[in-house]
Amino acid sequence: MMGSGTAVVEALLQGRSALGLDIDPLALRLGRVKTMPLDVDSLRQVGVRVISRAKALLSDLAALDGYLSARFDEQTRAFVDYWFLPATQRELMALALAIEEVPDRATYRFLELAFSSIIVTKSGGVSRARDLAHSRPHLDKTKIPKDAVDQFAVRLRKNLASIAQLSANGVMVVPAAGDARYMPFADRSVDLIVTSPPYANAIDYMRAHKFSLVWLGQPVGYLSQLRAEYIGSERIGRAGYGALPDRPESIIRQLAERDSSKAAILRKYFSEMQTVMSEMYRVLRDGSASIIVVGTSTMRDLDVQTHHCLADIAVELGFDVVGIAKRRLDRNKRMMPARFGKKGDSMIEQRMHEEYVVGLLKPETRRNESGPIQKAQGVTREYC
Ligand SMILES: C[S@@+](CC[C@H](N)C(=O)[O-])C[C@H]1O[C@@H](n2cnc3c(N)ncnc32)[C@H](O)[C@@H]1O
Incomplete structure (x- = not known):
């Protein structure tokens, strides 16, 4: 979910090898060009x-x-x-x-x-x-x-x-096309993940990107099909989703009382992120960190607490939550969803000036007395 490639470019500038993955054809083009000699x-x-x-x-x-x-x-x-x-x-x-x-x-x-x-x-x-x-x-x-x-x-x-400010310095940086739910990377092959996934109910990238992609040879019909594969897309399939931790389940229930179709979209989002995070767990080496940057989302005036819900999902998958930090956003530097920052904003909309940085750690595996390798228990530390 590398978007325009900020993380892979930073890796390049620091001389670190990096793999980036995104499903969006325009994001991929951006990531590739920024990291090409x-x-x-x-x-x-x-x-x-x-x-x-x-x-x-x-x-x-x-x-x-x-x-x-x-x-x-x-x-x-x-x-x-x-x-x-x-x-x-x-x-x-x-x-x-x-x-x-x-x-x-x-x-x-x-x-x-x-x-x-x-x-x-x-x-x-x-x-x-x-x-x-x-x-x-x-x-x-x-x-x-x-x-x-x-x-x-x-x-x-x-x-x-x-x-002209970017120069490839011999490191391998590969922005690849792919779906974060099925990463084409081997188990325990990655030292660090830094990602900013889509937010629930947030920006519909394809809506804008298709304006140029049609000129780059991509038919509208194909782009609409691809859009359904984006995490957070509002298109609900017939796929059944498994259970989520208590907090996301409770927020989905509260939302269902206000709007059942929005609740279905939120369940789809958390379930897709559950699949993504289980892939993140699989590809990370033991003892390695993952940083997830995520904004707030409100649906029918309900703060869906994406950062807490993703942290809870991560814990269930075996991650330790090292901490969650809050960051103020500079509105002028960010593309914000519609209705952002208008006069008369509710308190909830004001909260969209913030985003959260969730720090996760895949624990070291440890060997118990009787021999087989066991995963350390996921723990959640005190966080905001
Ligand atoms: C919030 S943006 C990332 C922004 C990024 N931090 C940047 O610097 O531009 C989320 C990205 O996730 C991508 N995405 C959505 N669904 C995806 C999926 N199933 N697999 C991989 N990437 C996906 C979108 O195309 C978008 O580029």
Whole structure:
């Protein structure tokens, strides 16, 4: 659940080997590009050539319209037509074609991200959407999007400046595609896990990311299927879930009295996190730590105490809870769910200015008198 790759980049900067895992195609692209060895000068040169090539392609609108009509399936076509003006579609098509002509894979990946970031922005970038990052996007018919090729040039300069600060120093950093519930890592192979999982009822990443992913060759239908696999997604399947510790069970019961479908979403979230944490336990070496950073969530005005519930689930799996610390959030540096920080916030919404850092330890295994290896008992220390 590495998201945009903050933890793997920090590992890289400190010369530590790291594995990152995420299910989201855009998060993966970000993580990969940030940890790839890239030559800034050659990226700049290719970037400039891509801009000229896109401008040249834009001189033949009939040809671009031909590419556009062959590019998308029917469902994706309807999505693109709804959210992008015809002129923007041509600009984006020209850029996408120019980028696809780049033969070097790493350079291509870098340019693809600059392309994506002219669409996925808080204001909806060159699409006709508003509030893309913060809430359900809505169509703004009065919005006049900026020229996509100009925006690409601006973004390219910014991304080149930030990539210049990163340098691969011989360590192995691998951002991999995968589901945290089924990690492709061997038992007891990991020394430390640092992760910020999705929160219950929080940001729907795919809702914004599909705006650029459709242009990177991913059909809307496939992206909707993938969205159901995200932890915390609101799509409830028919899968039955096992029992949870007392605290999450009691919170789910309280929520069910207010809203039974929200209670089902919360059960799904805690159960999925139970599976993830059991995988974390499996891949961690004995005596190793796991740090989980998680925010608060309120559902129907009920604080679901995610940090305490995850700690209780962890204890049941055999972890020791070393402690839980509270951290104030800088609103300006974080993408927050809708309704965050508005006037007249309830006390519960005020609490969304905080997040919690849960410290877990997989105990050393110990040998008892009669021989077989036994897991040490999970303990919970005093915490907030
Ligand atoms: C809170 S974000 C992580 C933010 C991250 N700390 C960062 O620096 O950007 C949660 C991440 O979990 C990912 N995720 C959701 N469901 C997942 C799953 N089943 N397997 C792996 N990753 C998943 C999302 O794609 C998202 O990138």
